[in-house]
Amino acid sequence: MGRDNPIRVLVVDDHPIVRDGLRSTIELETDMGVVGEAADGAQAIELFETLCPDVTLLDLQMPHVDGLQALTGIRKVKPDARVVVFTSYPGDVRVTQALTLGATSYLLKSASREEIIDAIRSASFGHQVIASEISDELAAHQGMAVLTVRELGILRLVKEGMSNRLIAESLFISDETVKTHMKSILVKLGASDRTHAVTIAQRRGFIDS
Amino acid sequence: MGRDNPIRVLVVDDHPIVRDGLRSTIELETDMGVVGEAADGAQAIELFETLCPDVTLLDLQMPHVDGLQALTGIRKVKPDARVVVFTSYPGDVRVTQALTLGATSYLLKSASREEIIDAIRSASFGHQVIASEISDELAAHQGMAVLTVRELGILRLVKEGMSNRLIAESLFISDETVKTHMKSILVKLGASDRTHAVTIAQRRGFIDS
DNA sequence: ATTGCAATCACCCTTCTGGGGGATATTGCA
DNA sequence: TGCAATATCCCCCAGAAGGGTGATTGCAAT
Numbered sequence A, B: 001m002g003r004d005n006p007i008r009v010l011v012v013d014d015h016p017i018v019r020d021g022l023r024s025t026i027e028l029e030t031d032m033g034v035v036g037e038a039a040d041g042a043q044a045i046e047l048f049e050t051l052c053p054d055v056t057l058l059d060l061q062m063p064h065v066d067g068l069q070a071l072t073g074i075r076k077v078k079p080d081a082r083v084v085v086f087t088s089y090p091g092d093v094r095v096t097q098a099l100t101l102g103a104t105s106y107l108l109k110s111a112s113r114e115e116i117i118d119a120i121r122s123a124s125f126g127h128q129v130i131a132s133e134i135s136d137e138l139a140a141h142q143g144m145a146v147l148t149v150r151e152l153g154i155l156r157l158v159k160e161g162m163s164n165r166l167i168a169e170s171l172f173i174s175d176e177t178v179k180t181h182m183k184s185i186l187v188k189l190g191a192s193d194r195t196h197a198v199t200i201a202q203r204r205g206f207i208d209s
Numbered sequence C: 001a002t003t004g005c006a007a008t009c010a011c012c013c014t015t016c017t018g019g020g021g022g023a024t025a026t027t028g029c030a
Numbered sequence D: 001t002g003c004a005a006t007a008t009c010c011c012c013c014a015g016a017a018g019g020g021t022g023a024t025t026g027c028a029a030t
Helices: A016-027 A041-051 A067-077 A092-100 A113-124 A132-141 A149-159 A164-171 A175-189 A194-204 B016-027 B041-051 B067-077 B092-100 B113-124 B132-141 B149-159 B164-171 B175-189 B194-204
Strands: A007-012 A032-038 A055-058 A082-087 A105-108 B007-012 B032-038 B055-058 B082-087 B105-108
Touching: A007 A016, A007 A041, A007 A113, A016 A032, A016 A113, A016 B016, A016 B113, A032 A041, A032 A113, A041 A055, A041 A067, A055 A067, A055 A113, A067 A082, A067 A092, A082 A113, A092 A105, A092 A132, A105 A113, A105 A132, A113 B016, A149 A164, A149 A175, A149 A194, A149 B194, A164 A175, A175 A194, A194 B149, A194 B194, B007 B016, B007 B041, B007 B113, B016 B032, B016 B113, B032 B041, B032 B113, B041 B055, B041 B067, B055 B067, B055 B113, B067 B082, B067 B092, B082 B113, B092 B105, B092 B132, B105 B113, B105 B132, B149 B164, B149 B175, B149 B194, B164 B175, B175 B194
Parallel strands: A007 A032, A007 A055, A055 A082, A082 A105, B007 B032, B007 B055, B055 B082, B082 B105
Antiparallel strands: none
């Protein structure tokens, strides 16, 4: 089993040093090469269109257009694009989102050179690679309730220290409604209070930390 | 103004890819070279002792022994060691801690290759380089009250969703005392409630996010 | 010695939160 | 079309949180 041509890789990360590291690691292999680098999601989609790489290495945490948006954009251009997500986020929610959006693999920034190379090579064949820490976390949270858009919006305001009444006013709804949503959030996350809910939501990747 | 010998750099970061990136960027320069790589704080101190590098590039976010502990250890070996902190943490508190512990410079992971090279070269002469985002944040929080060890301990329990009474029991103090500490925390951080306090403390680097 | 700060505890009072119900649209998808 | 999920609103109530004020102890720096 082999490939005729070198695997053409597009590297997407907002940190120049990380791009350098990926480039130098990839260029050491004989069967792959970096054909482009993007520093944000918009640039990633643009470069994907012009370069049409075999595999895209994509960070999720980026300014302006983030990785999930980039992934959506890339998949719209080429629905069977091979995209390896490479990020520091361990939260199960983001992983699920990325995989649902069609990510081929999911690696952590702490991955070794070999793991990264292997994931790129596997992705070029369409094989999936999920870091073990990731699949453990996915398994641990599988079947758990998902927060609704409304609940997420409310939780973000809670995180900024807003009371139920202030949240109600800013969303133009009754404070009783906010309380209902809060109860639902606490139950879904298994949190003991609103602070705990924010902490858990951050860990699981429901909201930014 | 110049140096006779190449600048000997020690690279410390738990992500292999970041170490690769730093190495490849540094090796492109004629007046500096990487003499060692460490993946955690303990290894960093060890390698510093055996290699005695001119400049150490140090990430703060590492497992086991973190960057601040490594910085302390390195300074104990050689009090005038040049250490460039290179991290994603923007919180003013960690920056202040690092500078107090004797860090020469403070860069963000988003820094360009040129900024990193320049900071290493400057550090080798003992010159300080602080990223502008960092100095802005330092200025914005200068003169602000600092949380005590007790307050930090309590805030970490608050983050995990513990009530004042539970915190009191786990610390073997009165819940009235916890309430007193909480009031102090809210005032010092300018927070509207305990959730907000945790959020602000995370942003400023008082506690981990 | 005296000052200052951290940590501890106490009391009062108001507001907010969270847990328990129940009810009625609306919406999206099968 | 009909069901399930979602969003909305309402009531009651006990307990927790937060704001104000004051006081004691111990330690460390001046």
